[in-house]
Amino acid sequence: MRLLYILSGLLIYSTALAQQPGIIPVPLQFAKGNGYYTLNNYSSISYNNEALKTIAYYFQNELLSQKGITLQQKAKSANIVLLLKAGKKHTDSCAYQISIKPEQVTVSATHPNGIFYGVVSLLQLVITNKNNQLPVAEINDAPAYGWRGFMLDESRHFFGKQKVKSILNWMAFYKLNTFHWHLTDEPAWRLAIKKYPDLALIGGIGDYLNPNLPAQFYTQADINEIVAYAAARYIKVIPEIDMPGHATAANKAYPEYSGGGSIGHPEFTFNPGLEKTYGYLTDILKETNVLFPSGLIHLGGDEVSYGNEKWKSNPDILRLLEREKLKDDAAVEHYFMKRMVDSLYQLNARAIFWDEMAEADLPKEKTIIFWWRQEKPAQLRTALSKGYQTVLCPRLPLYFDFVQDSTHQYGRKWNKLYSPIEQVYQFDAQSFTENEKEKQLILGIQANLWTETVDSENRLDYLLFPRIAALAEAAWTPQKHKDFKAFSNNLNQHLVLYSKAGLYYYNPSKPLQNPEIPVRRKKPLNYKD
Numbered sequence: 001m002r003l004l005y006i007l008s009g010l011l012i013y014s015t016a017l018a019q020q021p022g023i024i025p026v027p028l029q030f031a032k033g034n035g036y037y038t039l040n041n042y043s044s045i046s047y048n049n050e051a052l053k054t055i056a057y058y059f060q061n062e063l064l065s066q067k068g069i070t071l072q073q074k075a076k077s078a079n080i081v082l083l084l085k086a087g088k089k090h091t092d093s094c095a096y097q098i099s100i101k102p103e104q105v106t107v108s109a110t111h112p113n114g115i116f117y118g119v120v121s122l123l124q125l126v127i128t129n130k131n132n133q134l135p136v137a138e139i140n141d142a143p144a145y146g147w148r149g150f151m152l153d154e155s156r157h158f159f160g161k162q163k164v165k166s167i168l169n170w171m172a173f174y175k176l177n178t179f180h181w182h183l184t185d186e187p188a189w190r191l192a193i194k195k196y197p198d199l200a201l202i203g204g205i206g207d208y209l210n211p212n213l214p215a216q217f218y219t220q221a222d223i224n225e226i227v228a229y230a231a232a233r234y235i236k237v238i239p240e241i242d243m244p245g246h247a248t249a250a251n252k253a254y255p256e257y258s259g260g261g262s263i264g265h266p267e268f269t270f271n272p273g274l275e276k277t278y279g280y281l282t283d284i285l286k287e288t289n290v291l292f293p294s295g296l297i298h299l300g301g302d303e304v305s306y307g308n309e310k311w312k313s314n315p316d317i318l319r320l321l322e323r324e325k326l327k328d329d330a331a332v333e334h335y336f337m338k339r340m341v342d343s344l345y346q347l348n349a350r351a352i353f354w355d356e357m358a359e360a361d362l363p364k365e366k367t368i369i370f371w372w373r374q375e376k377p378a379q380l381r382t383a384l385s386k387g388y389q390t391v392l393c394p395r396l397p398l399y400f401d402f403v404q405d406s407t408h409q410y411g412r413k414w415n416k417l418y419s420p421i422e423q424v425y426q427f428d429a430q431s432f433t434e435n436e437k438e439k440q441l442i443l444g445i446q447a448n449l450w451t452e453t454v455d456s457e458n459r460l461d462y463l464l465f466p467r468i469a470a471l472a473e474a475a476w477t478p479q480k481h482k483d484f485k486a487f488s489n490n491l492n493q494h495l496v497l498y499s500k501a502g503l504y505y506y507n508p509s510k511p512l513q514n515p516e517i518p519v520r521r522k523k524p525l526n527y528k529d
């Protein structure tokens with residue numbers, strides 16, 4: 001009797017699991033009926049608006065490469081219908097509905113972005129199903145947050161166009177919509193600027209572990225290609241030109257703009273005391289703003305105090321202090337940032353900063369703050385109480401260079417703390433404030449992959465997969481709909497996809513399947529604790 005009870009319990013449990021839609025992030029509503037629509041080489045697709053043509057093409061392409069299915073476009077009465085509807089102006093552009101019937105599948109939305117996400121959900125359903133069956137269902141979905149981001153640091157290690165495109169494709173697969181590209185820092189500068197070619201040609205030499213590697217950088221044609229690739233997947237690309245600190249590589253190319261550094265971080269800063277520095281950086285931002293149509297540029301502003309010792313004796317800066325009546329180095333930073341922000345506004349772009357800049361009085365309607373120091377909740381309080389739109393990316397659990405298992409040795413830990421997938425999954429952006437106005441200021445969440453310890457594509461994969469899936473669900477799905485067990489079950493089907501794609505991912509339920517990859521040579525992480 002007891003055995004029977006256990007067996008029937010298992011049956012109900014496995015039926016419940018079998019009914020999981022297999023979509024990550026899990027849709028808001030998924031009402032399953034009976035039967036299937038089966039996709040095959042006779043299936044066709046149509047759309048009612050030219051704006052959906054590239055989305056149909058994306059779906060066809062992915063189906064062909066993942067499943068070998070050749071779906072044909074048809075003018076009308078196709079099996080898969082993409083339907084752009086007239087809708088109210090203020091509905092979420094990412095919202096979509098899917099209706100799967102045994103003879104026809106309709107994806108509808110009031111914005112092409114919603115149609116794209118509907119198509120991504122269909123794609124996930126079909127590629128996680130052996131028989132290409134889409135279950136009869138009504139799906140209604142929209143994201144909890146508008147900012148669902150991922151940052152890649154390519155200053156410390158350069159991965160190149162193909163890997164970046166692959167990451168963008170996986171981001172689209174998980175409905176992540178913002179790619180923050182950390183292109184400049186101490187080891188190297190990775191963005192070609194026509195007016196200052198040595199930034200890339202000289203600043204692009206070397207990486208975190210090897211200062212002598214030939215220059216690696218993105219040409220402006222590369223940037224155009226990647227931005228277009230991202231746009232076709234409804235991802236905006238935000239470049240970061242870090243200033244006034246983390247400027248070492250730029251200063252190697254154009255030392256005349258250097259404000260010096262410290263023993264640990266030589267030539268770390270731009271010189272805020274020199275008038276010509278502002279013209280130089282504005283010229284760089286002008287080209288950057290043309291290359292990246294997102295209208296958002298990240299200006300860094302982090303950790304300046306790690307390498308601004310020379311400011312104390314730099315005559316240009318001493319003159320600036322006196323002229324502008326600035327009381328200390330922080331005031332110099334703030335003065336510098338106000339001027340750079342003014343330059344950006346002239347270009348009709350908005351600025352993003354790390355949380356240090358919540359203390360500078362920058363215009364709040366044109367500034368977004370990234371809260372990254374989880375040990376400084378007061379910094380988040382400052383940003384929100386001053387009315388800044390804010391993105392949450394606290395190191396723990398959202399810096400993906402932190403390891404995901406206690407036995408891992410090569411990535412970061414915070415004392416003994418690290419970043420297991422469950423903590424990424426459970427991250428609840430709403431829990432950081434009770435105040436309704438402040439809740440509205442939280443745009444969303446982002447994971448950041450710094451690459452001091454990421455010197456190969458395999459290590460990149462190992463740190464990114466599968467935590468990217470947990471990030472996506474934490475950003476898309478309201479907290480009350482989240483369920484780690486159901487997510488883990490869905491994830492198992494996605495791990496199969498990672499294997500098929502040749503990714504070297506970490507498997508939380510079989511940690512030894514792909515062992516941790518060592519970093520080629522260990523170098524102390526000297527300023528990012």
Ligand code: ACM
Pocket residue numbers: 302303354372528
């Ligand atoms: C940072 O991690 N320095 C923003």
